[in-house]
Amino acid sequence: MAPNDVGSTGIGASVRRREDRRFLTGRGTYTDDINRPNQTYAWILRSPHAHAAIKSIDTTAAKGAPGVVAVFTGAELGKFGMPCGWLVTGKNNTPMVEPKHPALAEGKVRHVGDPVAVVIAETKSQARDAAEKINVDYAPLPAIMDMKAALKGGGTPVHDAAASNLCFDWELGDKAAVGAAFTKAAHVTKLDLVNNRLVPNAMEPRAAIGDFDRATGEHTLYTTSQNPHVIRLLMGAFVLGIPEHKLRVVAPDVGGGFGSKIYHYAEEAIVTWAAKEIGRPVKWTAERSEAFISDAHGRDHITHVELAMDKDGKFLALRCETLANMGAYLSTFAPCIPTYLHGTLLAGNYATPAIHTNVKAVFTNTVPVDAYRGAGRPEATFQIERLIDKAARELKMDPAELRRRNFIKPSQFPYQTPVALVYDTGNYDATLDQVLKLSDAAGYEKRKAESKARGKLRGRGLASYIEACGIAPSNVVGSLGARAGLYEAATVRVNPTGNVTVFTGSHSHGQGHETTFAQVVSDMLGIPMDQVEISHGDTNRVPFGMGTYGSRSLAVGGTAIVKAIDKIVAKGKKIAAHMLEAAEADIEFKNGKFQVAGTDKSKAFGEIALAAYVPHKYPLDTVEPGLDETAFYDPKNFTFPAGAYVCEVEVDPETGVVEVQSFATADDFGKIVNPMIVEGQVHGGLVQGIGQALLETCVYDKDGQLQSGSYMDYTMPRADDVPSFKVAHSVTACTHNPLGVKGCGEAGAIGAPPTVINAIIDALSEFGVTHIDMPATPNRVWKAIQDAKAGRH
Amino acid sequence: MPTVNLTVNGKAVSANVEARTLLVNLIREQLGLTGTHVGCDTSQCGACVVHVDGKSVKACTMLAVQANGSKVTTIEGLANGDKLHPMQEAFREHHGLQCGFCTPGMVMSAVCLAKGHPNLTEKEVREGLEGNICRCTGYHNIVQAVLAGAKAMGG
Known part of the structure; x- marks a missing residue:
């Protein structure tokens, strides 16, 4: 922890959040809370069919309905195609199939929820009522739902450009080396896994307001986005052709994202375009049931994995064959999730010398799939950690010992994996030791006996994980198909009387940046935290930004702030040297003062700020007035947080009900700025991970109807579904950013699913159950027990 | 109308x-x-x-x-001018909110749950908040906040 003169608000302090007061008193400003003068309301008519040709659309009655201002269909908006931000190139240098994704359906609908028309009216109810008067004549087609069947082709494909519904066939790693290792293996463990499709379900439904100023020609879009500049670029340049200087995108308070609010969605383009067309602001707010069929979903992989080991349990090679569901269209970053955020993570925490993976991405008549908290890394971790647990069971080894035997050791960093990444630092034994202690490994047998006495089966599960956060550097990801840079920008504006406004390209939608970033600035500049304001979410205020996703805000966005502060301090030294009549090289900046080294001559930060704006006694020949600096920071590498989790479950063998009894985590997030906020991130991730393991899943029927399309049907984790947590940290500082920080936002969601499932398998081991799919619902658990008893596994 | x-x-x-x-x-x-x-x-x-x-x-x-x-x-209408209600204060102190979207409903439910029950148990809080979904916090800190808020309200 850095020593600092700002007492309990510096780096390392659990400062209470500054944003809380507005949220606790109902004074947050979310997109749906904003109303523009003379505003209209949009209702989107969506396809009730998973796959159908549109023979005709008759909007006459809707256009004549009370309050209706306009009705648009694919005839007007179909020309706008939603862009994909990542081009994956598959085997034999074959680029992915990238079919057009029209803003409103053109001639065909491809999933239930595909937008077909938009009605704009004086009130939301009028728009909704009028939408019922639109007559769409559909010719339904068989829905392509099952990935394996889809790849066989036959029937009408989702897109004509992909006759067998294959988007790409991609591989990574040395297939020959892996093959050779398997032939000399003493033991091979195999596993088939499904990573269940999830709905991100941020509590704030998506919303968008388009506004157009006829006098200036400027468009404004208010939207529920994690990255307003990215939306400005994608929508402006690639969809509507609006140049950046005429397009302002505002993402105000945003009620959770978890990945689902990264993407550029059609509704944003629709309201922006329509506002100019009708000459009035247009507001659209999703209903929850609409969100279920229009927000990008997450996960949905089917995988076969194999691990080759020598006689001592040393890993020799790993191979992985995955089918990844893309849904009906390519969402903004969909292709990179099962490839560069999944295949590259298959080394996990282990020194496996050879790895090969093959990923086939498949189009189906379902909602598009993209990043959801963890994005590819939970899938990789689930595969590795379930496989190792199964291997330990087969080898009759302690699962902790098998992991330990294969961990990358601290002396091996930087460590080049066989799947492209270079881990900079870590200590996996340390987090494992820590979690075993925290979870009271020693007392387990006693607790198991107590459970048994109550007729319950207790199980204990362990998993390690590694994550790659802050995806970068831009030139490398560019060579892998990214169509964007992955840096971050920040402006640190010192105002004349010494207070500071920071404009960050990161976006906070629950992460507490207004607090954490202010702690960093306060600590570095030696000024009280209340002298620092953090501004974000408005492209007209913030110079540029790539936004918040992939646990990048502090490591990338925070570093951009640090780099801007470095420039402020460097300039301040020049000004101070002049004012103190000393050499610039002799000026030190410490505790908020510019001081001549070894003397008591100094100028306070505020004096330098004032001098910069009232430059009377000032080196005007060599230094510009003002104290306002911008930095763009492009990381040299990812950061690699890692950790180990333990949970204990109780299974009721009569009903199959699983209760999580305890959950302990040991994470290495590098240095920590605000432990309270970091722990909150872990808790939230854990419950999303436990949700995936026990409760949540998308159920589609064979016709492509989403059966789990509301909170009545999709089981969101509630307070009484989960326990309280024990969380701990150990620290290896990131080696390539100045704060030494890694990412913490996704860890829980990555580590929890295999931990929970390993615990359930442990509980059911007396029946010989070796596998259970997520979510491990009472029905599935009960059935696994019955099948095992009957010898059906 | x-x-x-x-x-x-x-x-x-x-x-x-x-x-x-x-x-x-x-x-x-x-x-x-x-x-x-x-x-x-x-x-x-x-x-x-x-x-x-x-x-x-x-x-x-x-x-x-x-x-x-x-x-x-x-x-x-919950706070008394600038002075937060004890339950609001407890949510702030215990980091019982992240994105803030579920927070107003969560706090209003918690106030009702705690009224007359200063010594709620964790189980009672978890069951009592079963009708409020939070996607951010994992409930851990909400539970801590409600236990503390109930105490501070004094029933």
Whole structure:
């Protein structure tokens, strides 16, 4: 922890959040809370069919309905195609199939929820009522739902450009080396896994307001986005052709994202375009049931994995064959999730010398799939950690010992994996030791006996994980198909009387940046935290930004702030040297003062700020007035947080009900700025991970109807579904950013699913159950027990 | 259009509403009190919880006309001027909120749950908040906040 003169608000302090007061008193400003003068309301008519040709659309009655201002269909908006931000190139240098994704359906609908028309009216109810008067004549087609069947082709494909519904066939790693290792293996463990499709379900439904100023020609879009500049670029340049200087995108308070609010969605383009067309602001707010069929979903992989080991349990090679569901269209970053955020993570925490993976991405008549908290890394971790647990069971080894035997050791960093990444630092034994202690490994047998006495089966599960956060550097990801840079920008504006406004390209939608970033600035500049304001979410205020996703805000966005502060301090030294009549090289900046080294001559930060704006006694020949600096920071590498989790479950063998009894985590997030906020991130991730393991899943029927399309049907984790947590940290500082920080936002969601499932398998081991799919619902658990008893596994 | 008369956060209000208008729409759209949120359309998430005559109610489950003559308190009416209600203060102190969207409903539910029960147990809090969904916090800190808030309210 850095020593600092700002007492309990510096780096390392659990400062209470500054944003809380507005949220606790109902004074947050979310997109749906904003109303523009003379505003209209949009209702989107969506396809009730998973796959159908549109023979005709008759909007006459809707256009004549009370309050209706306009009705648009694919005839007007179909020309706008939603862009994909990542081009994956598959085997034999074959680029992915990238079919057009029209803003409103053109001639065909491809999933239930595909937008077909938009009605704009004086009130939301009028728009909704009028939408019922639109007559769409559909010719339904068989829905392509099952990935394996889809790849066989036959029937009408989702897109004509992909006759067998294959988007790409991609591989990574040395297939020959892996093959050779398997032939000399003493033991091979195999596993088939499904990573269940999830709905991100941020509590704030998506919303968008388009506004157009006829006098200036400027468009404004208010939207529920994690990255307003990215939306400005994608929508402006690639969809509507609006140049950046005429397009302002505002993402105000945003009620959770978890990945689902990264993407550029059609509704944003629709309201922006329509506002100019009708000459009035247009507001659209999703209903929850609409969100279920229009927000990008997450996960949905089917995988076969194999691990080759020598006689001592040393890993020799790993191979992985995955089918990844893309849904009906390519969402903004969909292709990179099962490839560069999944295949590259298959080394996990282990020194496996050879790895090969093959990923086939498949189009189906379902909602598009993209990043959801963890994005590819939970899938990789689930595969590795379930496989190792199964291997330990087969080898009759302690699962902790098998992991330990294969961990990358601290002396091996930087460590080049066989799947492209270079881990900079870590200590996996340390987090494992820590979690075993925290979870009271020693007392387990006693607790198991107590459970048994109550007729319950207790199980204990362990998993390690590694994550790659802050995806970068831009030139490398560019060579892998990214169509964007992955840096971050920040402006640190010192105002004349010494207070500071920071404009960050990161976006906070629950992460507490207004607090954490202010702690960093306060600590570095030696000024009280209340002298620092953090501004974000408005492209007209913030110079540029790539936004918040992939646990990048502090490591990338925070570093951009640090780099801007470095420039402020460097300039301040020049000004101070002049004012103190000393050499610039002799000026030190410490505790908020510019001081001549070894003397008591100094100028306070505020004096330098004032001098910069009232430059009377000032080196005007060599230094510009003002104290306002911008930095763009492009990381040299990812950061690699890692950790180990333990949970204990109780299974009721009569009903199959699983209760999580305890959950302990040991994470290495590098240095920590605000432990309270970091722990909150872990808790939230854990419950999303436990949700995936026990409760949540998308159920589609064979016709492509989403059966789990509301909170009545999709089981969101509630307070009484989960326990309280024990969380701990150990620290290896990131080696390539100045704060030494890694990412913490996704860890829980990555580590929890295999931990929970390993615990359930442990509980059911007396029946010989070796596998259970997520979510491990009472029905599935009960059935696994019955099948095992009957010898059906 | 029917007229409803009610007291909201201590102030008498009167509004003409469509018969189908939900209480939450009256509060958000006609009275401009946007602290009460809508997170679902099946009365499951609890983001819209307000107090009607002292009891917590999902404002998406009640027609505005059904609230005629009632005393309604929304999140905006909970604090005493600049002084936060003990439950609001406990949420701040225990980091019981992240994105803030479920927070108004969560706090309003928690206040009702804690009223008369200063010594709630963790199990009672978890079961008592079963009607409020939070996607950010994993509930851990919400539970801590409600236990502390209940104590501070003193029943």
